[in-house]
Amino acid sequence: MPLSYRAAASLLFLLPALFAANTPGFNYEEASVPPYSLPDPLMLIRGTPVTDAATWRTQRRPELLEIFSREIYGRTPGGRPSQMHWAITSVDRAALGGKAVRKELTVWFTEKKDGPKMHLIIYQPPGAPAAHTPWPTFLGLNYFGNNCINADPHISLSTAWMRTSAEFKVINNRATEGTRGVHASRWNVEAIVARGYATASIYYGDLCEDRPEGLTRDVATLFGTGSVDQRRPDEWGAIGIWAWGLSRALDVLNADPEIDARRVAVHGHSRLGKAALWAGAQDERFALVISNDSGAGGAALSKRIFGETVERINTSFPFWFSTRFRTYNAREASLPVDQHQLIALIAPRPVHVASAEGDPWADPRGEFLSAHHAEPVYALFGKKGLGVKNQPAVNQPVLGDGLAYHIRTGVHDITAYDWTQYLNFGDKVLNR
Ligand code: GCU
Numbered sequence: 332m333p334l335s336y337r338a339a340a341s342l343l344f345l346l347p348a349l350f351a352a353n354t355p356g357f358n359y360e361e362a363s364v365p366p367y368s369l370p371d372p373l374m375l376i377r378g379t380p381v382t383d384a385a386t387w388r389t390q391r392r393p394e395l396l397e398i399f400s401r402e403i404y405g406r407t408p409g410g411r412p413s414q415m416h417w418a419i420t421s422v423d424r425a426a427l428g429g430k431a432v433r434k435e436l437t438v439w440f441t442e443k444k445d446g447p448k449m450h451l452i453i454y455q456p457p458g459a460p461a462a463h464t465p466w467p468t469f470l471g472l473n474y475f476g477n478n479c480i481n482a483d484p485h486i487s488l489s490t491a492w493m494r495t496s497a498e499f500k501v502i503n504n505r506a507t508e509g510t511r512g513v514h515a516s517r518w519n520v521e522a523i524v525a526r527g528y529a530t531a532s533i534y535y536g537d538l539c540e541d542r543p544e545g546l547t548r549d550v551a552t553l554f555g556t557g558s559v560d561q562r563r564p565d566e567w568g569a570i571g572i573w574a575w576g577l578s579r580a581l582d583v584l585n586a587d588p589e590i591d592a593r594r595v596a597v598h599g600h601s602r603l604g605k606a607a608l609w610a611g612a613q614d615e616r617f618a619l620v621i622s623n624d625s626g627a628g629g630a631a632l633s634k635r636i637f638g639e640t641v642e643r644i645n646t647s648f649p650f651w652f653s654t655r656f657r658t659y660n661a662r663e664a665s666l667p668v669d670q671h672q673l674i675a676l677i678a679p680r681p682v683h684v685a686s687a688e689g690d691p692w693a694d695p696r697g698e699f700l701s702a703h704h705a706e707p708v709y710a711l712f713g714k715k716g717l718g719v720k721n722q723p724a725v726n727q728p729v730l731g732d733g734l735a736y737h738i739r740t741g742v743h744d745i746t747a748y749d750w751t752q753y754l755n756f757g758d759k760v761l762n763r
Contacts, residue, residue, distance in 0.1 A: 356643035367634035405567030405653035449537035455529035467594035482512030538576035564655040573606035605629035612676035626693025638694035671704035679712035
């Protein structure tokens, strides 16, 4: 007798679980998490404990940054290029039906107009801010061009290479009119602006295309980056380049008198959450760092081996991290650092880590534990951190002292619920 539609559907539903159990490279079983020990963020390599903030700043933080650069993300080869320049290409002070000001800028990384460049979009509350209170700002990378963050028909459509996607109306690797606003729910522009913040975005593909070829194009060419497998072991990859672009966007925001560059939150979802954390760890100008479902190589602990593993991510995306990171494929225990120390690198600046219940690939518990195990470094600065020992229940956000965490119902995404928590934490830590 043929299977009913419903029975067939539930069998299909089970397939990922069967696949998970038998395929190396990820783990969905809490019982299979091996015993692991985390490196102490407060122990210098030479074995001396760090007991004060000054030693953290001058000795331990540089040590950890060096390890993350050399072993995981690759070294950032330079800062702001000397010839970098930009221009405002459009301003509408009555955008979104008068609810916002929209500004578009182009940033050229060299003197050449046909060289590597990125487009920056800013929405801010209407009216001019009082001279003494420029807008605090949320800055993040987007997946489908600045046109994806809102259906506003006046946003310039990206002409850059983009991953073809029927769902997001990207045809032959180019954005189409249909790409407008496809991630509007993830950006929540109106809600952010209504709360008295600006929101700024850049397209990650302007910096480094999300494919192996990206490492020999655009920003990578400024630094002579090698190709995916031909890089020196500690050369950067796409995540390093995306993080670099966030810092360049901050350079530009810093020159805008309507933006308060001392109150910029850098945020990102998933692979772009990894980039946001790495940007925030390196660049101390970011006042708040937000990781939305960043998972492996982001907020999730590697040594737990839950969800996506080091080997899996290095195999699926061999151009995201340094080639040295591959040394730890299936050898997580030998990693000299883990991701709680990435969060600690941001201390005492605030970090908000968020997970989704239906996102085991990103290891929600491992994301929580990273924030939790960063606490000793916040304590050095007199901050409590999360202040809870156990992972909070779903939809019970903890907005602590320097650290925040929430896990919500639903899948891998950024939702209005996530934004409500980020804005609440932003009010607490940015709106002083
Ligand atoms: C893949 C990848 C993750 C990543 C995610 C995303 O699932 O394995 O590491 O976070 O893509 O960026 O959406």
